[in-house]
Structures are given as C-alpha cells and as structure tokens.
Amino acid sequence: MSFNIPRAGRVVQYETPATGSTITIGGGSNVEVFINPSGTLLALTCNLPSSPADGDKVTVSSSQIVTTFTMGNGTIVGALTTLAVATFASYTYFATPAKWVRTG
Numbered sequence: 001m002s003f004n005i006p007r008a009g010r011v012v013q014y015e016t017p018a019t020g021s022t023i024t025i026g027g028g029s030n031v032e033v034f035i036n037p038s039g040t041l042l043a044l045t046c047n048l049p050s051s052p053a054d055g056d057k058v059t060v061s062s063s064q065i066v067t068t069f070t071m072g073n074g075t076i077v078g079a080l081t082t083l084a085v086a087t088f089a090s091y092t093y094f095a096t097p098a099k100w101v102r103t104g
Contacts, residue, residue, distance in 0.1 A: 078102030
C-alpha cells in the first residue's frame with residue numbers, strides 16, 4: 001500500500017513495502033516518506049524524485065529495520081545503506097552540482 005497525504009507546504013508519503021520492493025518518491029518541494037513494513041526487510045530500494053528542483057527536500061524514516069537499503073535516481077552524497085528502527089535521514093537537492101546531499 002502506498003498513498004500521499006498533502007499537508008501545508010509538504011507531502012507525507014506512506015509506504016508498506018515487502019522485502020525486495022522498490023518505492024519511488026513523488027515530486028514536491030518537501031516530501032516526508034514513512035516506511036512502515038509489517039516486519040524487518042532484508043532489502044528495499046528507494047528512488048528519489050526523478051526531476052527535482054533546486055532546494056527540494058526529502059526525509060525518509062522507517063518503523064522497522066531495513067538490512068540492505070539502496071537509494072537511487074541521481075548522485076546521492078551520504079546515501080543510507082541500512083535503516084534502523086525509528087531513524088531518519090533528510091536530503092536536499094542542489095541543482096549545482098546536480099546532487100542530493102544529506103542534510104539531516
């Protein structure tokens with residue numbers, strides 16, 4: 001199951017993936033992605049927005065352990081490789097040099 005909840009100035013994207021799934025983060029200037037699987041995931045791929053604008057921000061968090069976490073769709077500085085329970089990371093897109101950079 002996947003759905004988006006528009007909020008003032010941000011979008012909350014709720015995901016309930018199975019192991020081996022790929023989730024794609026929708027566009028927007030401030031997107032919060034909450035990953036809520038039924039248990040530990042061995043592997044999950046998370047694709048960042050494909051056409052970001054300068055200053056776009058994405059925050060990813062999980063309610064469960066993700067053993068192998070792969071981030072895709074562009075150059076990502078400080079990409080996560082695993083997710084622990086109740087952790088998060090925020091990324092901001094910088095048009096020059098066309099990179100997502102971990103900022104939180």
